[in-house]
Amino acid sequence: MIRVDDLSVSYGAVKALRNVSLEASPGLITAVLGANGAGKTTLLRTISGLVNPVGGDIHLGDTSLLRMPTEEICRLGLAHVPEGRGVIEELTVEDNLRLGALASKVDIAEGLEAQYAQFPALGDRRKKYCATLSGGERQMLAMARALIAQPRVLLLDEPSLGLAPQVTSDLMKLILRLCESKNLTVILVEQNAKGALRIAHNAVVLHLGAVVASGDAQTVAADEDLRRYYLGLVE
Amino acid sequence: MSSFLTSSFMHNIFGGLAQGVIFSLVALSLVIIWQSTHVLNFAQGAMAMFATYVGLTEIGRGVGYWWCVLLSVVVGMALGGATERVLIRPLYGKPEINPIVVMVGFLAVLEAVATSIWTSTARTIAAPFSQIYFQSHGKLVLLSPFIIFQIVLAIGIMLLVAALFRFTKLGLQLRASALAPEVARLLGVRVNRMLTIGWMLSAGVGAIAAVILASGSFGLFPTDMDGVFVAGFIAAAVGGLESPIGAIAGGLLIGLAEQFILAYWSPNVAPLGGIIILVVALMIRPQGIFTKSVGRRV
Structure with missing residues (x-):
């Protein structure tokens, strides 16, 4: 299980994350949604130790990941597929x-x-x-x-980026299948809110570095205001 | 056939190759460091000289030649690793000129220390190979058992390095750390350790070049590697700093060019060979002869 408590990250004067908290559990997909610049990638990079937070804490199980080098975090069983796939x-x-x-x-x-x-x-x-x-x-x-x-934990940063709709849809199904069959803790960062919400169990919506909504995916998906203002899902 | 081997053309080929493999080794050692840490190590030659002095003449006293060679390489690797940890590591992320200045300073320090300990006279250690040229029908062939040893040793080291990078787990991690350090970290590769190992490998390869010089008839003196470094540096630049094969080919090319200039023009201008090749290469392919033309993402 991944637990993020009150996490804050700054790039110089710019606050990239403001007091973000979330929990992701084994066998469940937690979608992190939001527009460009909402802080989604920064959140994953901070969990992986690529970015140092200015406040807050991150736990993998009972182990705090704070100040731990990226390669050691990976060796604890956390896999991070970076933006652009790496x-x-x-x-x-x-x-x-x-x-x-x-x-x-x-x-x-x-x-x-x-x-x-x-x-x-x-x-x-x-x-x-x-x-x-x-x-x-x-x-x-x-x-x-x-x-x-x-790994026990899988962090996915925009896996659907640049993929054709059919490929994206197959990929999302694969992520769900892997998560359930291997009891993986999945944190799925997506701009493609529609695709992500279709498979996610829980969802967190970020806006300008802060959590504006979180809960089970269906509730988030059904919220008209969230859909309109943060997720771009209004037809 | 035998008249061909004793022809002046073949003399120059052999002489050029014998010199060229030394340049190739230095060029290869520069490329290993450049690829892993993007540092141009100006002290590469001096570090090799220092390691060879310690291995061949200091702690190597009284033990056989091959132990001396091994000691020099081990000392070189230790010096390389320590240099990365102490001098270079604090400079990652700083402007590129910083490590260059530090390593030029380190070059001066190493040469000064070596001169004060061992004086500036050349030291030799006899390799168990004759330096007397072969003969064919009463005429000299410009090859001796020692020259063959020198070429075989250099090629052997190059193949060993190539095999290490290509076929081992360590080599894969070294390549990944050089190509994409952040991705490597995300996959659990201990990149900092890989950088240190890269410097160790590089300094070990460089030490072999100094060992060959020290084993030859002219021996090794504290500033001996300066000229070799320049030739090796040009070789690496001509071959493309990203390409080990290019560096090796560049070294051989410069060895041959110097030899032919020496034979057909004048020994005094032989070092021009490298410069001429550099100028021509920079005019035709400034990115290096063996560099693939791919853009680097920044």
């Missing part, structure tokens, strides 16, 4: 995957096998350099690379 283009598909497994206790050969079984398209391209992959394939690779280490 596929290393100069490496092959297989090397990207192996890299994901190195820090964990997972047997690399077995891990590769499992991911290729889950994403057959990656198996076909295992020796290809990632610069040659399409957007959808990159997203698959980023997911597989995060999953190969068998």
Whole structure:
């Protein structure tokens, strides 16, 4: 379980997060929604230790992640698929995957096998350099690379960005299936509120760095004001 | 065939390659550091010199040649790792000129310290390989067992480094740390440790270049690596600082160019070979001959 308490982050004079609190539990998807600049990416980067907060605390289970280096947070079982997916283009598909497994206790050969079984398209391209992959394939690779280490927590930053609607829809279903089958704690950051709310159990809406609404996903999705003013969901 | 081997053309090829592999090693060591930390290590030559003095002549007294070589490499790696931790690490994220200034200063310090301990006279240590040239039908072939050893050792080290980067888990983590440090961190790679290891590897490779110089007939003196560093630096720049293969090829090219200028023009202008190649390369392909033309995201 991830618990964020009263988290504040500043970039110089700019307050990126103001007293944000949220909880994400195993087997559930917590969607973090909001417009550009709402602080969604900053929230994930702070959880991963890439950004230092000026106040508040973050717990993974009973362990505080504050001031812990990013690589050690990962080794606790937290996988973060960054915005833009973070596929290393100069490496092959297989090397990207192996890299994901190195820090964990997972047997690399077995891990590769499992991911290729889950994403057959990656198996076909295992020796290809990632610069040659399409957007959808990159997203698959980023997911597989995060999953190969068998994490407990999965942070996803805008996974649908740049993907075709059908690919996005398949991806969302996959995230839900993984979350439930592996009892993963998923925090899903999305600008695509519609797609995210369809699979999320809980939702948090950020606006200018502050939480303006949180609750179960259906309630958030049904709130006319939220839809109109923060989520851009009014037809 | 035998007249071909004793021709002046082949003399120059052998001589150029023998010199070139030393440049290649230095160029390769520069590329390893550049790729991992984006620092141009101006003290690379001096660090190699210092390590070789300690390994070959100081603690290596009385032990066999191969132990000396190993000691030099180990001392070089320790010096490289310590340099990264103490001098370079505080400078990450600072302007690029800062590490350059620090390393130029470190170069001067190392050479001064070496001169005060060991004086400026050249020291040699005999390699267990004859320096006497082979003969073919009474004519010299410009190859000796020592030159063959020098070329084989250099190529062996290069292959070892290539294999380490290409085929090992450590190499994969080193490459990832250099290519995408933030992503590597997110995947649990201890990037800071990788940077230190990169410096250690680089300094170990550099030490081999100084070991070869010290094993040759002219020996090694404290400022000996300055000229080698310049040639190695040009080789790395010509090959493209991102490309280990380019650095190695650049080193060989400069070795050959210097040798041919020496033979057909004058020994006094031989060091011009590197400069000429640099100027031509910068005019034709300023990004480096072996650099792939891809933009770098910033």
